[in-house]
Amino acid sequence: MRAGDVLAPLEIPVTRTLVVAGAVASRDYQDVHHDAEAARAKGSPDVFMNILTTNGLVGRYVTDHFGPGAVLRKVAIRLGAPNYPGDTMVLTGSVAEVSDGPVGAVTALVRIVGANGLGRHVTGTVTVEVPR
Numbered sequence: 173m174r175a176g177d178v179l180a181p182l183e184i185p186v187t188r189t190l191v192v193a194g195a196v197a198s199r200d201y202q203d204v205h206h207d208a209e210a211a212r213a214k215g216s217p218d219v220f221m222n223i224l225t226t227n228g229l230v231g232r233y234v235t236d237h238f239g240p241g242a243v244l245r246k247v248a249i250r251l252g253a254p255n256y257p258g259d260t261m262v263l264t265g266s267v268a269e270v271s272d273g274p275v276g277a278v279t280a281l282v283r284i285v286g287a288n289g290l291g292r293h294v295t296g297t298v299t300v301e302v303p304r
Contacts, residue, residue, distance in 0.1 A: 173280055173302065179237045179265035184229060186221065186288065188257040194225025221255035226294050230284055233263045234298045238280075241303040245279070249296030259288045265298075273301045 184190075195205035200222045203210035211219045230249055235242045255261055265284045273279035279301050286294040 173267060173270055173278060175267055175270055177267040179233070179267075179282070182233050182236070182263045184261045184263065186255045186257055186259045186261055188219065191219050191221050191225070191255070191257055194228070195222050198222065198224035198228075200224060216254070218256045221293075223249070223251055226251065226255070226286070229261070230263065230286065230294060230296065230298065233265065233284070234282055234300055237265070238300055238302045243301045244298060245301055246299040247296070248298075249284070249294050251294055252292040253288060253290035255288055255293050256290075259290070261286045261288045261293055268297070277301050277303050 192206045195201070204214055204216060205219055205222050208219050227247060227249060231244055231247060234244065263284065263286045265282050267280050268283045269281040271279050279299060282298045282300060284294065284296050284298060285292060
């Protein structure tokens, strides 16, 4: 692994089931994540993905790339355009920095972008520890 390495893109279809299941799994019962009528009443065209689901998908993206021994040490993300059902989010990433980690491991800082049809849904960095 070297700085500049690019992770393969991951396309994630944003389904109504994913949005609702992610909200329920993370115990986020705000109506805008499961009730389309309530979301519209609050100015949104539909339900939308919560940050905890996005955070989980970013983590999955990184650990899928680096393998089962990868340990996420820090995830720092910022949301932008909402993820609505019927869209697709494409996660992309690149290794920004690599340094020695604990004995037998390296630490990498990975920059992440998740974009959909409206623009950037998520941007951020993930610090991951990977066995040598």
